[in-house]
Structures are given as structure tokens and as C-alpha cells.
Amino acid sequence: MRFHLKVWRQEGPEAPGRFFDYDVDDIIPEMSLLEMLDKLNEELIKKGTPPITFESDCREGICGTCGMVVNGSAHGPQPKTTTCEIRMRHFQDGEAITIEPFRAAVFPVQKDLIVERAGLDKVIQAGGYTSAYTGTHADANAILVPKDDQEYAMDAAACIGCGACVAACPNSSAMLFVAAKIAHLGTLPQGKPEEASRALSMTEAMQEEGFGACSNHFECQAVCPKGIRVETIARLNRAFLKASLKRLA
Amino acid sequence: MTLDGKVPSGPIETRWARHRDHLRLISPANKRRYTVIVVGTGLGGGSASATLAQLGYNVLAFCYQDSARRAHSIAAQGGINAAKNYGGDGDSVYRLFYETVKGGDFRSRESNVYRLAELSGNIIDQCVAQGVPFQREYSGELSTRSFGGALVSRTLFCRGQTGQQLLLGCYQAMMRQVSEGSLKVFPKKEMLDLVVVDGEAKGILVRDLTTGEYEAYAADAVVIATGGYASVFNLSTNAVGSNVGAIMRCYKKGALMANPCYTQIHPTCIPFAGWFQSKLILMSESLRNDGRVWVPKKKGDKRPPHEIPESDRDYYLERKYPSYGNLAPRDISSRAAKEACDDGRGVGPSGYAVYLDFRDAIQRHGRKVIEERYGNLFELYEHIMGEDPYAQPMKIYPASHYAMGGLWVDYNLMSNIPGLFVIGEANFSDHGANRLGASALMQGLADGYFVLPYTIGDYLATTQPGKVKPDNQEFKKVKEDDEARVNRLLSIKGSRTVLDFRIELGRLLWENVGMARSEETLTKALEEIPRIREAFWSDLKLTGSEKDLNQQLERAWRLSEALDFAEILTLDARERRESCGAHFRVEHQTPDGEALRNDAEYSYVAAWEYKGEGEKPAMHKEPLTFEVVQPTVRSYK
Ligand SMILES: Cc1cc2nc3c(=O)[nH]c(=O)nc-3n(C[C@H](O)[C@H](O)[C@H](O)COP(=O)(O)OP(=O)(O)OC[C@H]3O[C@@H](n4cnc5c(N)ncnc54)[C@H](O)[C@@H]3O)c2cc1C
Ligand code: FES
Numbered sequence: 032m033r034f035h036l037k038v039w040r041q042e043g044p045e046a047p048g049r050f051f052d053y054d055v056d057d058i059i060p061e062m063s064l065l066e067m068l069d070k071l072n073e074e075l076i077k078k079g080t081p082p083i084t085f086e087s088d089c090r091e092g093i094c095g096t097c098g099m100v101v102n103g104s105a106h107g108p109q110p111k112t113t114t115c116e117i118r119m120r121h122f123q124d125g126e127a128i129t130i131e132p133f134r135a136a137v138f139p140v141q142k143d144l145i146v147e148r149a150g151l152d153k154v155i156q157a158g159g160y161t162s163a164y165t166g167t168h169a170d171a172n173a174i175l176v177p178k179d180d181q182e183y184a185m186d187a188a189a190c191i192g193c194g195a196c197v198a199a200c201p202n203s204s205a206m207l208f209v210a211a212k213i214a215h216l217g218t219l220p221q222g223k224p225e226e227a228s229r230a231l232s233m234t235e236a237m238q239e240e241g242f243g244a245c246s247n248h249f250e251c252q253a254v255c256p257k258g259i260r261v262e263t264i265a266r267l268n269r270a271f272l273k274a275s276l277k278r279l280a
Numbered sequence: 281m282t283l284d285g286k287v288p289s290g291p292i293e294t295r296w297a298r299h300r301d302h303l304r305l306i307s308p309a310n311k312r313r314y315t316v317i318v319v320g321t322g323l324g325g326g327s328a329s330a331t332l333a334q335l336g337y338n339v340l341a342f343c344y345q346d347s348a349r350r351a352h353s354i355a356a357q358g359g360i361n362a363a364k365n366y367g368g369d370g371d372s373v374y375r376l377f378y379e380t381v382k383g384g385d386f387r388s389r390e391s392n393v394y395r396l397a398e399l400s401g402n403i404i405d406q407c408v409a410q411g412v413p414f415q416r417e418y419s420g421e422l423s424t425r426s427f428g429g430a431l432v433s434r435t436l437f438c439r440g441q442t443g444q445q446l447l448l449g450c451y452q453a454m455m456r457q458v459s460e461g462s463l464k465v466f467p468k469k470e471m472l473d474l475v476v477v478d479g480e481a482k483g484i485l486v487r488d489l490t491t492g493e494y495e496a497y498a499a500d501a502v503v504i505a506t507g508g509y510a511s512v513f514n515l516s517t518n519a520v521g522s523n524v525g526a527i528m529r530c531y532k533k534g535a536l537m538a539n540p541c542y543t544q545i546h547p548t549c550i551p552f553a554g555w556f557q558s559k560l561i562l563m564s565e566s567l568r569n570d571g572r573v574w575v576p577k578k579k580g581d582k583r584p585p586h587e588i589p590e591s592d593r594d595y596y597l598e599r600k601y602p603s604y605g606n607l608a609p610r611d612i613s614s615r616a617a618k619e620a621c622d623d624g625r626g627v628g629p630s631g632y633a634v635y636l637d638f639r640d641a642i643q644r645h646g647r648k649v650i651e652e653r654y655g656n657l658f659e660l661y662e663h664i665m666g667e668d669p670y671a672q673p674m675k676i677y678p679a680s681h682y683a684m685g686g687l688w689v690d691y692n693l694m695s696n697i698p699g700l701f702v703i704g705e706a707n708f709s710d711h712g713a714n715r716l717g718a719s720a721l722m723q724g725l726a727d728g729y730f731v732l733p734y735t736i737g738d739y740l741a742t743t744q745p746g747k748v749k750p751d752n753q754e755f756k757k758v759k760e761d762d763e764a765r766v767n768r769l770l771s772i773k774g775s776r777t778v779l780d781f782r783i784e785l786g787r788l789l790w791e792n793v794g795m796a797r798s799e800e801t802l803t804k805a806l807e808e809i810p811r812i813r814e815a816f817w818s819d820l821k822l823t824g825s826e827k828d829l830n831q832q833l834e835r836a837w838r839l840s841e842a843l844d845f846a847e848i849l850t851l852d853a854r855e856r857r858e859s860c861g862a863h864f865r866v867e868h869q870t871p872d873g874e875a876l877r878n879d880a881e882y883s884y885v886a887a888w889e890y891k892g893e894g895e896k897p898a899m900h901k902e903p904l905t906f907e908v909v910q911p912t913v914r915s916y917k
Contacts, residue, residue, distance in 0.1 A: 063558070077821070088352065089352060091559075096346065141829060149347075156459040163453075181413050184413040221410070
């Protein structure tokens, strides 16, 4: 297969960027999109041109490192797929493919397709945990957890922290990211006690880090590679409200 | 050099408790005066950082990814073992201990393994308190499943994302400590070197991966938790960034490298399809709970799987190992797959794949149950292969996966360099010559949550806090050396890319130092590796500069260390003239093709000492003694 690529290139955070055109050939349908970029990079290096800088690590959709906008959508047009999971068989032979970094003011471009996402760690630092000390605890079966609750918590805990939700949101909100953590921990008895305060502190941290507010566009759900649902946001709003009222009282 | 493993004596059941009770302590008020560097934020490093910070130490944690949460532990799928007897099938600490020693083919330290089994239950309690959503039954109790090499059901899991959930537990505990001020995390910083002052580990030199600047960090002790070296084979289940650099630099500063030849080849991975592949994705071992492994009985049978009747199928694991069947340990299952394919009975386009078939399990339990158990793994498979595993069997083949070897440590997890501790996959400690499934997560968390936090105090209590500062001459010297090495890489200006060399090395190792090794193939590899290294240092082509985000340069640095490491791995494999666990020497096998151990001559840990560039390393032996379990022929029949 052959493709025509338009790839965003930018030397550094301050440098202006623009799209560059590349033609790639001899692509096998089994290849992943990133393996295609690897191949292109090999050719570029051999020509003495700096290769395209992009991040990835696990290459199996779980670490959340990769993250690019492919043909206009975060992680590409296929639902529930990370960039590294995209296989070339899903494209038409000869197709033009556009690849650019996540676009959000809170995620400044560092180089080519790499953005800075440290804000997400800061939001977790504001309470995205249970305050259990590390050490010995009561037996794991001492508190029973209804299976449905555990499954619901697991659905939300599947978030890989890639930031696609932020990149897709017109307000660059990290609401789905925060809501996933609230739903994961708040559904379990171990995380329930701190749910309201967690919702308050994480939402505030999100604003302080420059992420926008949620205005119900729900683009986030459409691009989430792990299928995190916007219902979690309703839960977050309830917990947030509860904590805010408590603070007023 | 005599290697003192500092293994306690007396009844094995109380060794750890007695040892712990006699470790020196640092008072709570004094702990914050001590700084500890932890390199790596996976299950080993993450759990250690969070715990040390909570105890009050001043902790600095480093990783090469852009967030601590992305360490490759995140990719572990199948589960974590714990001797909880939740399965009600007679499990106990002793049984987990016994199966792990046996699984490792009697090449690990009994005392370490016992401690691991003993701590396994605490880990689960700790993780549940953190909010890890382990799979549960309708009763609300925790579920378990079986893994290879075990006769009981003791593996806890979070769907097919167990590593992710355990790591998020560590990461969240770390983030809590960051907010409390006792932990600082430094992402996108690569440790280039260890700094040893007056014989003790007192800091590291890192390269900032965004700016390319060198930075010196001093501490009172250094903990290495940088993961395994399976990536020297190029194609492996590891992350594309996984590398052997950090432990090799420690080795070159005097730390001993133990049992580097013990490398696990995992039986169930996506098959090799071409050199374009950047990795071989794992299909969790848990699938063997329900999937049946088979190949056609006849050579070259090209019929599609559903057209091959039962009578023409060879369920070779069930046939050869009736008591463990599809749950035979990894080394044995991998070799059996290779044997079938070498015999011309492999499937798929290359003939190097076997079937993992869920037809019977779907018939028995229904699709919904299988979906609940393995849904995301089936999805992953379909993504990659474009085939629906509910409708036709998966095609799988063994791939390089895990490093049992690593830096040598004593019972306190300290290397032979005082102040240098090594945890997680980076050390050699607990798995002997073969690791059983679901035991790496257990070991990483035992090391970081429950062992190191105690044992490190014993060392720190003997040192004066803050003795060495980053302006120490030694930091300057190390920086000059490493900067020169980086510049040497950039100045070669040859014609071949890093990837080109990586593939060449990986292929050489896979073919000669892989699942079947012989004096001949090992000698060949030992001749070839220096040749590839020479070509690398004279014909490498890099673009870009030193003081920039330069991924080719990062990879070149890592590969330069892998080239040196490959040689010790191969040397160790050649010197160990026996078969044990994953180390299979074709000259040493039983008449029916099983690994033939030689306890009289090889019941030791081989620990290699660096003797300088181009010099042959020296081997030191730590004898292994068995007081509780008598080494026997490891049988899974
Ligand atoms: C695909 C896969 C599935 C697995 N499934 C299971 C399973 O189901 N059950 C099980 O028990 N085990 C499993 N394992 C094994 C297990 O996951 C690993 O052995 C374990 O997670 C390793 O943890 P670690 O903390 O030692 O290293 P890692 O998690 O690999 O972390 C290494 C850390 O070191 C950092 N690092 C490395 N080099 C440097 C450097 N030079 N400078 C700075 N930082 C550096 C990295 O950034 C990272 O933070 C699996 C392994 C793989 C690959
Ligand atoms: S590289 Fe890990 S999710 Fe894509």
C-alpha cells in the first residue's frame, strides 16, 4: 500500500510549525500507523533529514503515551482505539492521511507531534487517590464489594490518561478525566469516604492548571480510546455540589 | 570476591520476621534528613517511592516517560499471585513458595522466595485499600484464576488490565506523597550513570530528554527499578523504550550482573510477521485457562482450522503434560511450540505459529462468560490481526518477554555496592531460571512496599545524611565521561541507523541465544557480537544534536549498552553447561527432550564482574543451598 502523509513538524515550543508532505510506499496492511512512521523515519534518517519526533512506549494501547490527531480526530477515526493500535488495513490504498499533535493551549507542543501533558499529573495530585497509608491493611475480603460496583469502578479506572478528551474538547476541559477518577474511587467502599472532597479539590486543580469547563459537547466520550462514558460527569457534578454546599454551611 | 547473600538462618517460616526485627532503624524525625533516589516508577519503583516518602524520607523518583503512570508495568495483563487460599483449594504460603522454587527449576534462593510468598497476601490487602478494582464474585468476594505451573487458583486480576490497575494504585500513592512534599518526580529524565563516591552509591547523572542537558543528583542511597532487558532481542513484549542502560551503567561501576542468561520466552504472543514490527504483543497467559493449544497432526496441513477434524489435531500440551495440560509453565510451553513448528506442523503464513482455541470454552460457558473474562484481550487480538477470536482460533508464537537475571542483590536487596539497591525486574532475585506467571507483579510490589522500605534503613543508619553534594568531583568526572560518550555517538556520521543495528543484534540473539542454545550457536554469537558492536561504533548514522529532544540519540545510547550486555548474556549462557528452566542447552536434555539440570556442578548464581572495556568479565559464584525443598526433576507430566 502507499499513502500520502501530511505531518505537522515544529522544531520547538516557540518555533512556528507547519505541515510537511511525505509519500510512503511498501506499506503492509498489518503495519500499525506508528510502524509506518518508523519506516518513514528510517528513510528520512538515511537521507540525513531529522526524523519525525513522536512519543510512544507500550504500543499496545495501555500506557497512554502516544496521542496524535489523525485525520482530524484524536487517536484517529476508529472508535475505542489508541493511535498505536491503528492498523493500516483500515485505510484505503493511496489515501491521504493527516497527522498532527493534540491541540489544546494546556498541552503546548514540544516538538513535532509531542505535547506537554504535566497538568494531568497535577490534577491527580490534588486528590485522585485514597489516603490509605502504604503498609499492612485488613484482609482484602473484609469489606465485600458488590460485583456491579466493582465492574462500574473498573470501567472508569480503565482511563489511560492520554489526554485525548482534553484535545477533543472545544474548551480543553479535563472533565472526563476527572470524572473517571471520581467514579472509579467513589464507587468503591475504600474510596467513598473522600469522594466529595476529592471532587472539589480535583475540579479546582483542573481549573488552576488551565483546563476549561465542561459545556456538554461530549466530544470527549467520542474520542476516548477506553470508552469512558459521560455519565461519570454527572456523578462528578453531584459530588462537587455536595462538597461545595458543605463548604458553604 | 566472596558473595554474601546475607540470608538468615533458622526455621524458614520466621526468617524474615527475625531478620526484620534486627534491622537498624532511623528515628521518624531523622528520616527527612536522608535523600533516596529511585530510578523507575513501575511497580517496583512506584511502590518503593510512595512507601519511602510516606515513611518520611526525602525521595526523588525518575522515569523516561512523560508521567510516572506510564512505566511498562502498566501493560501487565493477566494477574498477580497471592497465597490467600481464596480459591479454597488448599493453597498456602508453603505451596506458593514450593511452586515458585520448583517453577524456577531450583535456581533461586529459598529464603527470598519464602519471604515473597509470605508477603503476597499483604500486597492484595494494600492494593484493595488503595482502590484497585480486582474482579469479584456475586458474593462480593474476590475472584481468582489459574496460571501456568500452579495446581491451585491463586491469581487475582482486574480483567486483562491487572498491571494497569496495580500501577495506578502505586502512582496515585506517589501523587499523594508529591502533594505532601516528601516526593519529587522527574519525568523525561534518563539516568545515564551511577555516581559512586568512596565505594558507595551516592547519586546519579541524568540527561533531560527534552533539553539534552546533563543534571547531577546526589543522595544517601540509590534504588534502581528500571525493569528488565528482554528488549535486547529487539522484538519482545516490552515497551519500545524498555532498555538495559541503567543496570549496565551500574555494572560498569562495579555492581555484579547475575544470571543474565535466564531470559523468559513467553509462549503466547502475536507471531512474527516481518522486521517492520516494533514489538510482539503478549496475549496473556490467563487465556490458557480456557484456550486449548494445538497444531495439525500432519505436516504442512494448510486447511483452515475449522475444517481440521478432532482426529487430525494434536493438542500437544495436553498430550505431553497430562496433569498440567495447557497450563504447563512458560519455558516448557514455549519449547513445545517451537518443536511443533520446527517439525513442520506450524500454522499461519510463516508456519511459525500455533493455535490457541476457545471453541470448546465458548461452547461450555457461553460467549458472555468468555467475554467477561477476556473481552479486552480478544479486542486487542482483533485489532492487531484483523481476525475474530470468537469465531476462529488465535494464532500465537513465543516471544522474548521477561528477565529473570539482573543485578545481583543480597537478602536486603542491596547490590555489592553499598547504598545501591535494586528492585523489581531489574534485580535477579526470586525467580531462578524461570518465572511463573503472575509472579513478577507480586515480586515488584513485595520489594517496593514491604521489603526495601525496611532494609534500606539498615544501610542508611550507618551513613551520615547529606555527606555527598552534587558539586563533588566524582559527579564532574562521570559527566565528562558520559558527555564524551554521547558526543562520540554523534560524531560517527556513518551510514546505518540505530534500528538497523538493533534488528541485527536482536536477530542474532534470537537465532543463537534464544529458546535452544548450544556450544556452537553461543560461540558463534560471541564472535558476532563484537563485530556488530564495532560496526555500530564506526558506521552509525545519527541526525540532530546533543542539546535537544533527540530520540535517535536516546536509542543509540541504549543500544550501545545493549550491545555490551548481549555479550555477558551469551557468555553466561555458554558457561552454564546444563539446561535449567528457560535456559535450554540442546546438549543437555533428557531422552524425551526435557531440560536436564546438573545440580552437582551448577547449583549456583553466576555473578559477573566488569573488568574494563574489551576485557572478559570475571564470574563469581554464590552457591545455592536447599534446606526445605529438595531439588528434584521438575516434572509437569
Ligand atoms: C506485556 C507484559 C505483560 C505482563 N503480564 C504480567 C502479569 O500478568 N503478571 C505478572 O506478574 N507479570 C507480568 N509481566 C511482567 C511484569 O509486568 C514486569 O516484570 C514488571 O511490571 C516490571 O516492573 P518494574 O517496576 O521492575 O519495571 P517497569 O514497570 O518496566 O518500570 C521501569 C521504570 O524504569 C524507568 N527507566 C528505565 N530506564 C531508565 C533510565 N535509564 N532512566 C530513568 N528511568 C528509567 C522507566 O521509565 C519505568 O518507569 C508482564 C510483562 C509484560 C511486558
Ligand atoms: S504507546 Fe502506549 S498507548 Fe499507545
